[in-house]
Amino acid sequence: MLIDRYGLSVSTNSEAARDAYVAGCDAVLTAWHGDADHLSRAIAADPAFAVAHAALARARFLQADVAGAREAAARARELAAGTTPREQGHIDALCLAIEGKPVEALAATRAHLTDHPRDAMVASPATGVFGLIGFSGRQGREPEQVEFLEALRPHLADDWWFQAVYAFALEEVGRLDEALDLIERSMAAYPRNAHGAHIKAHVLYEMGEDRRALDYLESWLPDYPRPGLMHCHISWHIALFALIVGDTGRAWQVYEAQVHPGGAWGPALNVATDAPAFLWRAELAGQPRKASLWGEVRDYALKSFPKAGIAFVDVHRALACIAADDQDGIAGIVGELQQRAATGRSPAGDVVPRLAIGLAAYGRGDWPAAISILETALAETVRIGGSRAQRDLVENTLLAAHLKAGRIDQAKALVANHTGRRPSVPVAGLL
Template sequence: MALTDSYGNEVTTTSAAARDHYDLGLHLFLGGEFGATEAFAQAIAADPDFALAHAAHARASMMASDMAAAKASIARAQDLSEYLTVRERQHIDALALLLSGQAAQARAATLAHVQDHPRDALAAQLCSNVFGLIGFSGEVGREAELLAYTSALLPHYGEDWWMMSMHALALCETGKIDASQQLMERALAINPRNANGAHFKAHAHYEAGQSAAGRAYLAAWMQDYDPRAVLHGHLSWHQALWALHAGDEAEMWAAIDAGVAPTASQGLPINVLTDTAAILYRAELAGVSVDPARWAALSDYATRVFPETGQSFADLHAALSHAMAGQGDRLAHIAETAQGFAGDLVRPVARAWGAIARGDWAEALQDLVPVMAATERLGGSRAQRDLLELTYANVLLKLGQTDEARRSLATRRPMLASAPPVAALA
């Protein structure tokens, strides 16, 4: 009798131990917990010819920023794919496309794959979340597409904590906050240690303006979360952001220095860069003094981990870091060469960051105005893109357009309008 994984998918291995380690890794990976890479390695040790375990190890290694291991593992999975089922071969092919930098092709392959194999969770995961292949498509309407994607998959999963949390985020990012919170609570009741669920609950609290409740929830939840886990740094960013909004500078800096900054976080480089740049500049907007040495260190970090443009969400924040650090040549490189899914928007925003650093508010406004109609294309969550919303409002304030600044927040981000974290509007 063929073995199946915990989602009912047949797996080509005769080792129950290998299958069990694979299932554990799948659980840990989908929950954003630490240990998935090790669990998949144990599956491989139990059955060196278990192709899907090699593919899963590749995906987990990618999320651990070990691209050399990821590429070696996916190559081994491909070598073993000749006698696999169609589902397993397609699963491996989609991951291989992603790891070879073919994001658009990987997205198309995944969308086609889940039509026939909706419960292939590790493949379906590639297009879920705001940081997935739909989230980083650079397309207008990608939030609605993500909701359509999870809506189509949800009926196939029943009371599954992972898919429920993914759908809850999609609901949150399209403004359906109450429905998101209700579904998230159901998901977390099944698996309280689901870090993706805790993360998305934080987003729902943020969008609902429930800062105190969100801050208290994360403070308790984070106590048992392994600092080596993929979301530890980003959840620390949420903690720092809520501390900033509460006027608790000491707690904000403690969260940054313990979990967000490059010297502390063990997360993905894209999260380390974007979260640190965002919290530092949002602190400045709120009137908090930021040591220039922090910007200098972050500019150096951005240059090291993203030396060339192409990942638009990272480029956006790298440009901010270079502008605030006074690194004109680095900033100009992004402003002139930005490529990727939203490079056409990164270039004017990079110019705007430079103008802001010089105090040329009129030029900054000129560059920002056309971008503000399409910020969704840049990627990230609404909470992350509030960096631009608040920057835009602050530029208007610097030009004496206070009423327009208030109107912009009230219409575009009303949950920020009652107590905007911008010093001149506080």
């Protein structure tokens, strides 16, 4: 029996299948383009290679090919009986998430990693701000993420993939110096890590190193294939950093070429959240509203996500309707979100409709209402998922509402409350 990169036995006697599987797993872990191709080669070399089918399911799921992912997951489950207990647990944990059972998937992941703490493919779906913990809706998900990874640290501390995801978790709780050291070590060991480049950008954002982050991403992105999973989102970071440092021409150039619907390549979740997030932030920074772009974003978001269900996306769907002046659209979204919260179907609770209502108040120029609602919702915004950098949209909107209402002291206090953080705040009128 052969072993993978983490020293774990895999049920195949084909070295070609094993090598392609390892390459495919590394591509999944780094969001590098070609993961499905590598895994398809592994399966072609050994059609009964069960964990390769599970990895292919994960790769397809990340690309938002849910039907293809579930087909591969079903095949992995069929083949699992002929594998080791470790591989059976591996397959179960990965497939549960793909089958739409995130709570059960996280429980299975924790149980599996107790016995097999070096199983990075199983750990991966529970990492990051969009993972099983990141999208759990729990108020304490950020320290929970750190705790989850610290249990694996004795077994994976020298691994470049672990260093990157652990750096992200530390950055999100404000341990910035540790995070920067880890992500730089990780990227030095394996530079072709799109997740790693993204994580480094987040660390630098939290440190207020906007120019450094922009220069880094501008130098890193050209070698990343455009069809890569993270191309759209890393481009969004470039556009945002360019906006922050005052290079608005570059910001709009990147948005129109690589972020907006039709220009971006990436999963719908990224496009439907990154595009409205940039347009809204551009307006907060003093750029005029571009109605045609907002209409495009609104149409894309509502077509891609016609129903509520992912809190982070739902807030951005609401944002697109607000800016597009779609009164019926925002009313429908708020009503749907309120119903989900009232019936216990929203893991993030009622903070999602509250944010939509507060952002709508800002959109119609009702500064007192926007301030009242967003202030009370701000502490719970962590429950919608996403990173600190992404959720700054809510705080920056609140800041802009204070400024527009003439509440200068409150605006200054809000900025001063960035304890341990130094992110720039591109809001017109702040200086």
